[in-house]
Amino acid sequence: MAPRKAAALRQGDGRSLREHLIATAEQLVSARGTAGLTVRAIAREAGVADGVLYNHFSDKEELLAHALRAHVRSVEGTLGALPEPGVGTLEDNLRTHLRYGMALHRAILPAFTGLLAQPAVLARFGELDGPGRDWRDRLRGYLRAERELGRLAEGARTDAAAALLVGICHETVLSALFPHTAHDSPAEDDIIAAVLNGITA
Structure with a gap:
């Protein structure tokens, strides 16, 4: 495992690198929205090289789609149960x-x-x-x-x-x-x- 990848996963939460990348992108989406969100910004926040994202996602669109879904699920988790x-x-x-x-x-x-x-x-x-x-x-x-x-x-x-x-x-x-x-x-x-x-x- 490359050093930067290892550093990104030194969190003790058991997440895979793919899960870490989705969680990082979701945090950026939640905090800043999606306008102008780049692969480089996600990679830097995640603590990995830019190209690492393409080892786990076919393209930026796939990663953002997963981040959006995580964002929606996160919001839903704060809204309480439906009747x-x-x-x-x-x-x-x-x-x-x-x-x-x-x-x-x-x-x-x-x-x-x-x-x-x-x-x-x-x-x-x-x-x-x-x-x-x-x-x-x-x-x-x-x-x-x-x-x-x-x-x-x-x-x-x-x-x-x-x-x-x-x-x-x-x-x-x-x-x-x-x-x-x-x-x-x-x-x-x-x-x-x-x-x-x-x-x-």
């Missing part, structure tokens, strides 16, 4: 999901906006996990389960309801990027009421 189907009220559970989604999107937005000009990274990120792992999929699963339990109407369009809640999160958070188009967001209770009760007379 279980059949427990508590629908209103409270959807409110918890909405707050979770808002907090998640606010926390990860800086990292993703820096990658708008790098679609390859975003594509790699999307390929890392199968369906069911992200918040949107868990929200869909929750609503479907509530429908199966009979707490939502038999014909409830749960995927559409989930898309509305996800859209509220996107619209609210993305408005921060375009303050000239920002407007007052609907009240949380009004959002939940609209999803559960609709808007017809």
Whole structure:
């Protein structure tokens, strides 16, 4: 093992060098975002030569995708548990999901906006996990389960309801990027009421 590689792993945490590189990149993403983040900056922070990264990742895009996933998982770990189907009220559970989604999107937005000009990274990120792992999929699963339990109407369009809640999160958070188009967001209770009760007379 090269001396610089050995120095990078003198942490006693049992991580492989690949894991160390992902963790280092995730720390940089969390602290500085992804705009202008270079292989050299990651390598220096990790304590390895630039070329070492290519021994463990096919390219910079693969490393950044893994770092993004680690960043999202790290943020999710601070947001608490999501409600279980059949427990508590629908209103409270959807409110918890909405707050979770808002907090998640606010926390990860800086990292993703820096990658708008790098679609390859975003594509790699999307390929890392199968369906069911992200918040949107868990929200869909929750609503479907509530429908199966009979707490939502038999014909409830749960995927559409989930898309509305996800859209509220996107619209609210993305408005921060375009303050000239920002407007007052609907009240949380009004959002939940609209999803559960609709808007017809």
